[in-house]
Amino acid sequence: MALSRLLLLCMVASEVWDAETRPIEFVCNKGAxxxxxxxxxxERALVECFGLTTLSTPVQLPCTELHVxxxxxKSHQEKRGEIVASLRLLIEGVKAVKAPGQPGCATSLLQRLENNINNYLLILTNLQLSGPVVSPALSCVPRSTQSLSTVLLNYNQLISGKLERFMVHMEDRCTSQ
Structure with missing residues (x-):
């Protein structure tokens, strides 16, 4: 019963960000x-996935350290590029670790994580920025882990650290939109 509720929750929560939503609305809405x-x-759902503490292959971790x-x-373009590069590194690792023989719970969690990362990538890549385009580049030498808990921890650090700081700096555009 708990597993079926978890799978349903994962399916509902992993829906792709509404294509009609503009990225600037994401910037301007801290609640969103x-x-x-x-x-x-x-992390709560991971507790329900018994035996999913170790992934079958290592996943490279995003660059989360922030030297203020x-x-x-850095320019807005450079900040976005760094975050995008970190998200792309992470999503490639998540895609690689999703194996056909994994339990349904593991597959659902990894798919949900992949969808969530894709949502952030869509928003960031469609955000209109002025200035020269900067190729995405990592700011660190990536480390690897086989722990899904560690992957989630680093992902959260990226979102609540660099990404949120970037969004706060972009909020000056909210009043003019």
Missing amino acids: RRAMNIVAEM ASWEN
């Missing part, structure tokens, strides 16, 4: 940003 961060829900002084000196 908070609601989109599903890591706490996924150097971050503040």
